[in-house]
Amino acid sequence: MEVYPVLQPRICHDRQRQSALNPGPDLKTHSNIRPRSASEDCFGFIARPGEMTIRTYFIHRSQVAHLLARLHAESEAQEKTLSQSWFYFKYLFGFYFTGKTWSTSADAHMSDKFVALEQDKCHFMYLLARSINAKNIVEAGTSFGVSTMYLALAVGQNVNAMRARDEKVAGRVIATEWESSKAERARKHWSEAGEEVEPWIELREGDLRETLSEEGMPEEIDMMLLDTWIPMALPALEIIKPRLKRGAIILADNTKMARALYKEFLDYIHDPKNGFKTTTTAYSGGLEMIVYLP
Numbered sequence: 001m002e003v004y005p006v007l008q009p010r011i012c013h014d015r016q017r018q019s020a021l022n023p024g025p026d027l028k029t030h031s032n033i034r035p036r037s038a039s040e041d042c043f044g045f046i047a048r049p050g051e052m053t054i055r056t057y058f059i060h061r062s063q064v065a066h067l068l069a070r071l072h073a074e075s076e077a078q079e080k081t082l083s084q085s086w087f088y089f090k091y092l093f094g095f096y097f098t099g100k101t102w103s104t105s106a107d108a109h110m111s112d113k114f115v116a117l118e119q120d121k122c123h124f125m126y127l128l129a130r131s132i133n134a135k136n137i138v139e140a141g142t143s144f145g146v147s148t149m150y151l152a153l154a155v156g157q158n159v160n161a162m163r164a165r166d167e168k169v170a171g172r173v174i175a176t177e178w179e180s181s182k183a184e185r186a187r188k189h190w191s192e193a194g195e196e197v198e199p200w201i202e203l204r205e206g207d208l209r210e211t212l213s214e215e216g217m218p219e220e221i222d223m224m225l226l227d228t229w230i231p232m233a234l235p236a237l238e239i240i241k242p243r244l245k246r247g248a249i250i251l252a253d254n255t256k257m258a259r260a261l262y263k264e265f266l267d268y269i270h271d272p273k274n275g276f277k278t279t280t281t282a283y284s285g286g287l288e289m290i291v292y293l294p
Helices: 010-022 062-079 084-098 104-110 119-131 144-163 180-193 230-243 262-272
Strands: 002-003 045-048 136-140 171-176 201-206 221-226 246-253 276-281 288-294
Touching: 010 104, 010 144, 045 246, 062 104, 062 144, 062 180, 119 144, 119 221, 119 246, 119 288, 136 144, 144 221, 171 180, 180 201, 221 230, 230 246, 262 276, 262 288
Parallel strands: 136 171, 136 221, 171 201, 221 246
Antiparallel strands: 002 045, 246 288, 276 288
């Protein structure tokens, strides 16, 4: 991965636009944030892993931006391999013709795969979390912790902005992961990201049907990401539903590409008696955006 400095006039122009739009106190200098020098304030990075471009204006420190760029690049490289494409084909083909959704060999194949939420979806998710001032978010399916970092950035920035207004609030991302090896990798990534990310995450390892039912869950959940083994999407939602705040947002990945696998889940959220309003956004594979309005 190479990191290219953005031309200074362009960044200055972008920062002037951002200032004019008054994005919020978390992007301004507080006493607990080191003031930027004049050169820093008119300088940014565009990280280009391969053909990808990740604009990092919402991330305070370049080390977090660079880490995310690197991890997205590694994930995308895995997804583009012939073996991974063949795996997905066999997975969907097997379901259509046999109804089989998983196997021990599939577990073994995926044990070292990122399967990270794509960068554009992550940016969209981050902005949604900021726009609703989400303080408590649940993620079903952490994998190597890439999407979790965006959620943690949003929660941390939301909570810090509220505290700057003398509001007494707390917040966290409750992440779940079945594979212990993936959980270990995720923790290393969060540690590398540092204080903007790591303190805001609580990782629960094991079967989410058990871990999300354990004590210590927030009374109200503002947002949920479902990016897990598809048959677990509905059980996860049903467990969290009693805690969902009115107006809470749920995102489910690949609902268009894997629509047959999501059938039970989609039937549930489309049933008016369950209190959800939903639309399938045009992101790759389909990203379902669901709002809880009982």
